[in-house]
Amino acid sequence: MDLQASAYTRSFRPEDEAYGWDGVETLAYKEEGSAPFRAVTRQVLFEEAEHGCQLRYFEVEPGGHTTLERHEHVHAVLVLRGRGTSLIGEEVREIGEHDLCRVPPLTWHQFRAAEDAPLGFLCLVSSQRDRPQLPTPEDLAIIRRDPSVAAFIRV
């Protein structure tokens, strides 16, 4: 790895340091208390005006989870490291390194890291996008009709 600063490259940190990129800020996943989640961070890797989209890296700590939510915009996900389980629609599925997931519009989804491994994933979204919706009690009643989904979700 080159140690001098680069005009074009952000180096990934060596293995013995915190997982992430030099010069890329680690942000809160969401504002605390705004939605139910646990142990998730967010880093914006690329956002170009001409692309009209944003590439983010989310990392869920072992045992943590993202928010159960849905929205009009599409999520394109690539697991960068670790493993866990995804809920997309009514599909609960184990996911691991480099798996691809597509979350269609208005589809309930949640990602959970394994108990003994983090789940780190890239997520591509449109820069212009609607705000996530949280499930109402009525939504939850419907979502919970499937026993495997009911057992999976954290709200």
Next chain:
Amino acid sequence: MDLQASAYTRSFRPEDEAYGWDGVETLAYKEEGSAPFRAVTRQVLFEEAEHGCQLRYFEVEPGGHTTLERHEHVHAVLVLRGRGTSLIGEEVREIGEHDLCRVPPLTWHQFRAAEDAPLGFLCLVSSQRDRPQLPTPEDLAIIRRDPSVAAFIRV
């Protein structure tokens, strides 16, 4: 890994199989003879109309290289596996797993895999983009003024 088909997930193949994703076609990098390159494949991972951009995976075999070219559109690159060397502008730099590179508009660039390792990287581009330009003899004379760049490029 779940073996049943998924409506939302494309599983990355196990380590003992060809590097890639089930259900994602491996394409030629470019039409043979259209530009100088060696041992590169291309896979389109995501392209959503609402995103307006395309996420591709390129794999350069050990000793191979992409085309030396430039264009108006921006490349956002994340190395997914392996290692190699990038030329961006006048910067020749070793790159490895998870490093990020940004290729600004009209900037000459080329990627080479190490002799003993592949270089696999994600590349995010706008769906609407200009065609790459190849260097003219006059461009090459200017590009070669820097000895480290002259030693790096393959044309």
